[in-house]
Amino acid sequence: MQELLARVVPDEASFDGFEIEDDFPHLGSRIFRLNARKVFRPGNHVTRLLVAFEDVTEARLLERHRDLLAAELAHRIKNSLTVITAFVSFEIRRAAEPCVAGYRAMQARIGAVAQLYDVISRSATLGPVPVEPYLNGIAGNLRASLLGEGSRIDVVVDAQPLTIGADHAVTLGLIVNELATNAVKYAFASAAGRITLGFGQRDGDAVLTDSDDGAGLTASGINPSSGLGSRFVEAFVRQLGGTVATASGLMGTTFTVRMPRTILAEP
Structure with a gap:
């Protein structure tokens, strides 16, 4: 703080919103917000330093308490969804073969939502959701629920360091899950390949991509507009x-979802 104040007068600088937390004599543990700037009158050679202190202790403690409660709630929701996926796994082992695919799709969808709450529960503050760890969590869930050990299909993430509003995160995660699930089910006749989940900004839009290096829709005989998963995506x-x-072509298929930039959280 002394360094900041020392720059105000000689450098014509100012600072706003600097916070200091400490144990103060006769006050105890407090948090103060400081603003400082140079003050002078035309024709007067006397220069003064104006420093304003604002006690923001109560507000900051309330914010921290809120964030802790939100993280704890998210952790509990994530654990509850994990229990549900475990019950689905139990049903899969007992289900007739025609029902297994539906159970696995349900399990992956629940897992995609659970990943959002996992990211929130590990965040230091309640707010925007970082896209890259969120997509990595969904990719890991897809490997566990649909691919299993020994699979030769890999799911990777290529995302810019962006964040999205929490209100949009569940919907985005479900889009990713449906597109990647369809790729796992239909893209790889040889049961080997790679699915890349991408996210970034392009031409002023937020862009989500789901790319695979499979045989392509024509070779696989898949109509991209048919099926329940495709209707969910739309x-x-x-x-x-x-x-x-x-x-889509012989080198694979790419689904590109363009969304307004407003789904992104402000930096």
Whole structure:
């Protein structure tokens, strides 16, 4: 703080919102917000330093308490969803073969939502959701629920360091889950390949991509607009005010979801 104050007068500088937390004599543990600037009158050679102190202790403690409660709640929700996926796993072992695929799809969807609450519970503050760890969590859940050990299909993430608003995170995660699940089910005739989950900014939009290096839709005989998963994707994309486009060939398939930049959290 002394260094900041020393720069105010000679450098014509000022600072706002600097916070200091300490044990003060006769006051105890307090948090103060400081603002400082140079004050002078035209024609007067006397220069003064104006420093304003604001006690923000109560507000900061309330914020910390709120964030701790939110993280604890998110942790409990994530644990509850994990228990549900465990029950689904139990049902999968007992289910007839025609039902197994549906149970696994349900398990992956629940897991995608659980990953959001896992990211929130590990965050220091309640607020925007970092995209990269969120997608990595969904990718890990897909490997566990749909691929299993020994699979030759890999799921990787290529995301810019962006954050999205918590209100949009569940919908985005479900879009990712549905697109990647369809790729796992249909893209790889040889049961080997790679799925890349991408996220970034392009031409003023937020862009989500799901790419695979499989045989392509024509070779696999898949209609991208058919199936329950595709209808889910279209509904979720509309919910975010976006559009989805498909490009497919012998080198694989890419689904591109363009969404308004407003889904991103301000830096």
